[in-house]
Amino acid sequence: MTQTKIAVIGGSGIYDINGLEGAEWLTVESPWGPPSDAILTGTLDGVEMAFLPRHGRGHVHAPSTVPYRANIDALKRLGCTDVISVSACGSFRDEMAPGDFVIVDQFIDRTIAREKSFFGTGCVAHVSVAHPTCPRLGDACETAARDAGINVHRGGTYLAMEGPQFSTLAESKMYRESWGADVIGMTNMPEAKLAREAELCYASVAMITDYDSWHPDHGEVDVTKIIETLMGNADKGRQLVARLPKLLGADRAPCPHGCDRALEYAIMTQPEMRDAALVAKLDAVAGRVL
Ligand SMILES: CSC[C@H]1O[C@H](OP(=O)(O)O)[C@H](O)[C@@H]1O
Numbered sequence: 001m002t003q004t005k006i007a008v009i010g011g012s013g014i015y016d017i018n019g020l021e022g023a024e025w026l027t028v029e030s031p032w033g034p035p036s037d038a039i040l041t042g043t044l045d046g047v048e049m050a051f052l053p054r055h056g057r058g059h060v061h062a063p064s065t066v067p068y069r070a071n072i073d074a075l076k077r078l079g080c081t082d083v084i085s086v087s088a089c090g091s092f093r094d095e096m097a098p099g100d101f102v103i104v105d106q107f108i109d110r111t112i113a114r115e116k117s118f119f120g121t122g123c124v125a126h127v128s129v130a131h132p133t134c135p136r137l138g139d140a141c142e143t144a145a146r147d148a149g150i151n152v153h154r155g156g157t158y159l160a161m162e163g164p165q166f167s168t169l170a171e172s173k174m175y176r177e178s179w180g181a182d183v184i185g186m187t188n189m190p191e192a193k194l195a196r197e198a199e200l201c202y203a204s205v206a207m208i209t210d211y212d213s214w215h216p217d218h219g220e221v222d223v224t225k226i227i228e229t230l231m232g233n234a235d236k237g238r239q240l241v242a243r244l245p246k247l248l249g250a251d252r253a254p255c256p257h258g259c260d261r262a263l264e265y266a267i268m269t270q271p272e273m274r275d276a277a278l279v280a281k282l283d284a285v286a287g288r289v290l
């Protein structure tokens with residue numbers, strides 16, 4: 001049986017977590033470049049944890065320049081089995097109000113300027129992301145949120161935009177009315193795709209900060225208002241995270257949804273045709289199947 005190691009990627013407003021036993025910030029080297037920051041490791045309720053601030057402490061990295069590949073590789077290299085993303089998001093639904101949390105289960109990827117795969121020329125792979133989030137982790141996040149008294153919605157489609165500017169009114173209306181998106185953010189893609197390539201279970205908790213710009217009663221989105229809501233959300237986000245170790249447990253059976261076996265039949269390039277340098281970089285992410 002594998003040991004659970006829960007990675008938490010903290011978004012805007014969450015730059016650390018409290019209560020870890022043996023807490024230590026570790027600098028992890030990755031062949032994909034430096035991760036966003038050092039990684040805070042320790043144990044909580046007997047379960048190993050790793051926390052990575054997505055934008056770095058002090059909010060250094062923009063959504064387009066977060067080193068997504070290095071982050072996922074570093075978490076995999078540390079032995080993490082599960083990744084929980086906690087992100088600030090706008091809402092396209094009246095009932096998903098600022099202060100509420102949404103356990104995202106689908107994505108529409110509108111990002112255009114990011115490296116989206118660990119694979120490429122010399123080692124080609126195609127994984128399925130039809131179901132990009134892990135329902136088992138989603139269950140744990142939902143229970144943790146309810147136990148923490150958070151108003152939580154199970155299921156929602158996250159529109160990942162490039163940013164850094166917020167959407168135009170026309171885009172906001174289109175994402176909501178024609179595309180059926182429920183929440184919007186700038187960072188969960190390609191993160192979720194890369195987690196799948198690295199055979200890590202991934203769940204995304206959207207902490208609603210605003211109604212983007214479509215809502216007739218709320219005007220346009222503005223970062224000052226977002227930051228006010230973000231502070232309360234961040235406390236709730238930490239309470240949710242603190243409940244996860246007990247819910248997930250230290251012993252981890254294989255994922256019933258197959259997230260941890262995503263690469264089983266994904267690599268197309270014949271072994272003798274593979275690029276040695278790329279294969280070497282893939283040691284942590286794909287070592288199991290290479
Ligand atoms: C602070 S508003 C915009 C910013 O916040 C979100 O970041 P994260 O997903 O890391 O919480 C959003 O995606 C934007 O990057």
Ligand SMILES: Nc1ncnc2[nH]cnc12
Pocket residue numbers: 088089090091161166167184185186209210211212213221226
């Ligand atoms: N309205 C919004 N659009 C994109 N990212 C966000 N993060 C928080 N609110 C957002």
